[in-house]
Structures are given as structure tokens and as C-alpha cells.
Amino acid sequence: MAGRGRVPGVVAVCVLLLSGLTGCAGRPAPDPQTVAVQQVLDRRATAVLKGDRSAFLATGAQGADAGAGRSAAGAAEFDRLRAVPLAAWSYRVTAVHRTGDRAGAEAELRYRIEGYDRAPVTADRTLRLTRTAGHWYVSSDEPAGKSGRQLWEQGTVEAVHGAHSLVLGVGQPKGALRTFAALADRAVPTVTAAWGADWPGRVVVLVPKSLEGMAGLLGAQASAYRGIAAVTTGETGGTGRTPADRIVVNPDAYRLLGDLGGQVVLTHETTHVATRAHTTPATPLWLSEGYADWVGYRDSGRTPLQVAPELGRSVAQGQIPAALPKDADFAFAGDAGKLALAYEGGWTACLMIADRWGEARLNAFYRAVGAHRRRAGAVEDALRTVLGTTPQDFTRQWGAYLKTRLS
Incomplete structure (x- = not known):
């Protein structure tokens, strides 16, 4: 009986062992070519971080294998990057397509700037490689699809370090970059005074040579940003x-x-940088853009009519908005007058909250909206819990406020 009692246990152990072996055998072995490409990109990343030009060039294809001008372009790109204070730089290969001694690879570039980035910038890259004497070398490294170009791909980067800022520019005189650093250094304490200190308190500003350079960084058409002085990247x-x-x-x-x-x-x-962690898909643009304008104009000494002339003209004509601006109203490529009304509408709504409920409540309202996982009900709930009102009553008060402040 004792012997028979042990048999199920033995069988169970065998089943577990077989299951474990099956699980291990079920994992596909890494593709040797993918591993080889990852290794050369790892060496390339190490060279960038160490500032080792020779090691970087050793990962690139030479002569005819590099294609016309690509070897020289790779060396130039390394040199242009030297002014950027990098804390991390790495590639993650996501796909390799090989034909003989040629290969195309898709990879994710991740990098951080020393002292500024708490999380990495990510960029999709398309690489071409050639194999010589059994080793892979990089022939080209370009943005993938509609991904934006990096600043150093547009020219030699100049860096200016401010008290609260790092300004990186291409094709700009040093004096212009210092001006942007001064603007950013004044902006940071202004934002902290309004929003609070729960953000890093420093910014990175990119100044390309032209509108076309800006569009290239954003992976967009220049026409989409004509007349737009600056934008902030980064997901919500x-x-x-x-x-x-x-x-x-x-x-x-x-x-x-x-x-x-x-x-x-x-x-x-x-x-926008300071509020990023609290700006989520639940946050409507009238709030995120209106709040940013509220901080921007908070200590400017400008009157509501000076800040919101388009809305002031509408009010003077008896055209009081029946609703807060929709996200679509903030489209850059739309009508300029409609865009101005959207920004001015968001600003006046935030100004009203600060005037009637206080600046602390405005900040709490912003955070409460962003704390929701989705848009539906977010504003309504924050209006009720933070401001003690309803969407209908808030909109009614806003209309009356416009008549008072813009008349």
C-alpha cells in the first residue's frame, strides 16, 4: 500500500518536469542575425556615451559598402552630437530583414540628457547594415517612417546651460541661444510659484535653424506650425x-x-512641462492650454481685453459662447480666429476659477481632472468635488464673467 501510495506523487513530479521542459523548449531561440545586429548597435551606443569617435566609426561600414557619403555623414553626426550631455544612449532591435550580406533593421533609440531627463526620449530608427568577413556594420541610421529627426541630424549642436535650463541649437548664434536660456530661467520660477514644486524645475529647449527644422524635429509638415512660436513634446x-x-x-x-x-x-x-504628470487623456485642451496661458500672463500686468481681444470683440457683438472650447477648436491648421477664440476661452475659464475660487482651487481642479483615467465624467466630477458646481452652472457663470471682464 505504501508503494502504491507513492506512485501518484512520482507521476505528478514527472508531469511537472515534462511541463517545465516543454515550456523551455517552446521558447524560440534568438535569431543569430538579430543578436549580431544588436551587438554592433550596443558597441555603437557605448562609443556614443564614452565619446569614443574611433570606436563609433569602427561600427560603421566603410567605402563602397557605406553608400555615397554615408560614412562621412556618420562621422559628422557623431561630431555634431558631442555638445549634448548624454546620461544614457541605447538601441533595442525590433526587426531584422536580411538579404545575403545586406540587412535592414528596425530599432528603438532611447536616450536621456544628463540632469534633465527622468525618463528617456524614444525614437524609431531604420538602419541599413552590411556584412563583411562575418561581421555586421552600420551603413545608415535614419528616422523610421514619420518619426522626427533628431536635432544633431540637422547640423552641429551648440549648447547653452542656464540656471534652470539647457538650450540646444543648430544654425543659431550663441547670443540667440543665451536669450532663450534667459527666458527659460525666468519661466521656471514663475511656473513653480503658480503650480508648486512637484516637478523637476528645469527644461530643455530646442532651437532649430528655421520653421522647416522645427517641423523636421516633430516629424510634421512645416505648414502645420507656421505662426506657432513653440510647442512642447512628450506624451500625456x-x-x-x-x-x-x-x-x-x-x-x-x-x-x-x-x-x-x-x-x-x-x-x-x-x-506644460511642469503639469505633464497630471495632464492625462481626461484633461480637455481648454483646461491644459487655458491653464498654461493663465500662468504665462499671471504676472504680466495685462488686462483681460488685452489678452483676449478676439473674445472681447465677440462679447461686444453680443456673441457669448454657449460652451467651453472643444479639443478640435485648438487645431493648428484651422482658422486663426477660431484658434484665438479657443485659447482665449480656455484662459478666461481658468482666470475665472482663480478669481472666484482661488488659485489653490484652480490647481486642485487641474489635478483632479487629470486623476481620472478617461475623459467621460472627469470635468463634471472635479467641478462637483473641488468647486462645488455643475457643468451647466459653471458655463453660465463663465458667460456672465465674460460680460463683466471683457466689456
Whole structure:
């Protein structure tokens, strides 16, 4: 009986062992070519971080294998990158397509700037490689699909370090970069005074040579950003970590701004960086853009009519908005007047909250909206719990506020 009692246990152990072996055998072995490509990109990344030009060039194809001018271009790109203070740089190969001694690879580039990025910038890359004497070498490394180009792919990078900022520019005089650093250094404490200190308190500003350079960084058409002085990159938060943000300047549009306008724009964009962790898919654009404008104009001394002239004209004509601006109203490629009304509408709504409920409640309202996982019900719930009102009553109060402040 004792012997028979042990048999099920033995069988069970055998089944577990066989299951384990099956599980191990079921995992596909790494593709040797993918491993080889990953290894050469690992060496390339190490060379970038160490500033080892010779080691970097040793990972690249030479002569005819590199293609016309590509070897020289790779060396130039390494040199252009030297001014960027990197804390991390790595590639993750996601696909390899090989034909004989030629291969194409898709990879994710991840990098962080020392002292500024808590999370990496990610960029999809398409690489071409050649194999010589059994080893793979990089022939080209380009943005994948509609991904934006990196700043150093547009020219030699100049860096200016401010008290709260790092300004990286291409094709710009050093004096212009210092001006942007001064604007950013004034913006950071202004934003902290309004929003609070729960953000890193520093920004990275990218200044390309032209509007076309800005569009290239964003992977977009230049026409989409004509007249837009600056934008902030970075996905919305809500994932438990804050992605790396960049303020990207349109130098062509910025030249048209006066001193106040230039400062307001940098402060507006810096506000987006500060609020990123609390700006989620639940946050409507009237709130995120309106709040950024509220911080930008908070200490400017400008009157509501000076800040919101388009909305003021509408109010003067008896055209009071029946609803807060929709996300679609903020489209850059849309009608300029409609875009101005959207921004001014968001700003006046935030101004009203600060005036009637106080600045602390405005900040709490912003955070409460962003704390929701989705848009539906987020504003309604925050209006009720933070401001003690309803969407209908808030909109009614906003309309009355516009009549009072813009008349």
C-alpha cells in the first residue's frame, strides 16, 4: 500500500518536469542575425556615451559598402552630437530583414540628457547594415517612417546651460541661444510659484535653424506650425512616470514676438512641462492650454481685453459662447480666429476659477481632472468635488464673467 501510495506523487513530479521542459523548449531561440545586429548597435551606443569617435566609426561600414557619403555623414553626426550631455544612449532591435550580406533593421533609440531627463526620449530608427568577413556594420541610421529627426541630424549642436535650463541649437548664434536660456530661467520660477514644486524645475529647449527644422524635429509638415512660436513634446502622463519633454521653438515665428510675447510663450510651454504628470487623456485642451496661458500672463500686468481681444470683440457683438472650447477648436491648421477664440476661452475659464475660487482651487481642479483615467465624467466630477458646481452652472457663470471682464 505504501508503494502504491507513492506512485501518484512520482507521476505528478514527472508531469511537472515534462511541463517545465516543454515550456523551455517552446521558447524560440534568438535569431543569430538579430543578436549580431544588436551587438554592433550596443558597441555603437557605448562609443556614443564614452565619446569614443574611433570606436563609433569602427561600427560603421566603410567605402563602397557605406553608400555615397554615408560614412562621412556618420562621422559628422557623431561630431555634431558631442555638445549634448548624454546620461544614457541605447538601441533595442525590433526587426531584422536580411538579404545575403545586406540587412535592414528596425530599432528603438532611447536616450536621456544628463540632469534633465527622468525618463528617456524614444525614437524609431531604420538602419541599413552590411556584412563583411562575418561581421555586421552600420551603413545608415535614419528616422523610421514619420518619426522626427533628431536635432544633431540637422547640423552641429551648440549648447547653452542656464540656471534652470539647457538650450540646444543648430544654425543659431550663441547670443540667440543665451536669450532663450534667459527666458527659460525666468519661466521656471514663475511656473513653480503658480503650480508648486512637484516637478523637476528645469527644461530643455530646442532651437532649430528655421520653421522647416522645427517641423523636421516633430516629424510634421512645416505648414502645420507656421505662426506657432513653440510647442512642447512628450506624451500625456498617467502612466506612473513622466516622459522627457522638449520645448521646440519656431525661430521664424519667435522673431515676430516682442519681449513680453516671447516670455509668455516660454512660460506657457514650461507650464506644460511642469503639469505633464497630471495632464492625462481626461484633461480637455481648454483646461491644459487655458491653464498654461493663465500662468504665462499671471504676472504680466495685462488686462483681460488685452489678452483676449478676439473674445472681447465677440462679447461686444453680443456673441457669448454657449460652451467651453472643444479639443478640435485648438487645431493648428484651422482658422486663426477660431484658434484665438479657443485659447482665449480656455484662459478666461481658468482666470475665472482663480478669481472666484482661488488659485489653490484652480490647481486642485487641474489635478483632479487629470486623476481620472478617461475623459467621460472627469470635468463634471472635479467641478462637483473641488468647486462645488455643475457643468451647466459653471458655463453660465463663465458667460456672465465674460460680460463683466471683457466689456
